Amino acid sequence: MAVDRESLPDGTVLGPYHLQHHIAQGGFSLIYEGYDDDSGEEVVVKEYMPKKIARRGHAQRVIPSDPALAESFQRGRRLFFQEVKALASLQHPSIVRVVDFFLANETAYLVMPNERGRNLGAYVQERRGGLSTTFILSVFIPILDALSLLHQRAMVHLDVKPGNIHLRHGDRPILLDLGAVHPLKRGRTRGGQVITAGYSPLEQYLRDGRVGPWTDVYAVGASIRACMDGQTPLPAPQRQQQDTLTPATVEFKTRYPPELLEQVDWAMRMDIEQRPQDAGELLCAILKKVDKGVESISELSNPEMLRAARQLASS
Structure with missing residues (x-):
């Protein structure tokens, strides 16, 4: 059963990235607009947060919505991180560029440029x-x-x-x-x-x-x-x-x-x-x-x- 997913609050800081607001969500992720404090460039940050098996816990941590789902959550997080690493090697004008990827809050994050359009x-x-x-x-x-x-x-x-x-x-x-x-x-x-x-x-x-x-x-x-x-x-x-x-x-x-x-x-x-x-x-x-x-x-x-x-x- 799907659970409501609490997004990170506006102003959250993840390493050099300052999240401004939550803009979208998918089946496996929450998406935020923000900027890189070091470069000033606008970015989009995707947080691994599968709606069927995860929720926001204490201190912004992402945790399984049920202890029985822990293995599925950890496997999905591991695959998310591995797949993003593979995508970072791709160079194509019609494939979004991977700026950064990292683990925090017991979950994984993908950072991309914020392309206007x-x-x-x-x-x-x-x-x-x-x-x-x-x-x-x-x-x-x-x-x-x-x-x-x-x-x-x-x-x-x-x-x-x-x-x-x-x-x-x-x-x-x-x-x-x-x-x-x-x-x-x-x-x-x-x-x-x-x-x-x-x-x-x-x-x-x-x-x-x-x-x-x-x-x-x-x-x-x-x-x-x-x-x-x-x-x-x-x-x-x-x-x-x-x-x-x-x-x-x-x-x-x-x-x-x-x-x-x-x-x-x-x-x-x-x-x-x-x-x-x-x-x-x-x-x-x-x-x-x-x-x-x-x-x-x-x-x-x-x-x-x-x-x-x-x-x-x-x-």
């Missing part, structure tokens, strides 16, 4: 969908390139969705919530994974589901569709029972290039084997089939990344 999920809701082909490509080509790097490092994100994509000036995207990223392991099961209805494919719901890079691919396809439709796609379990989701090639045929719509439908196939097997495969397909769209966004995306992606697509 807007959230893609909020923008989709505000516009009610209908985002242009150029905009969609300018956002998702860099995101796919970033996911491709994760997949090459045997890591999966497992919570790709518009709400986890931040748009900086010029709509340059950054993939957020890297605390959800997991090392890819043979035979990996569901345990502890975040599930977001509409964006998580069926294998994420199943205890013995085969999760992998193809799981992120489904989420990308669902996110692109949300940009077109303005609403969250039908959840995967409902699609399994009765798939009433109209193919994108039919639903949006008068509004978007068929080549792009074909890739969205391919990414959102229910059968794992019928999807692109990783982000790189989907990225290559998009670059090959939507060449005119790629040319039109060359000034909005990272030129070096686009050149490298085109070389990959032509190989």
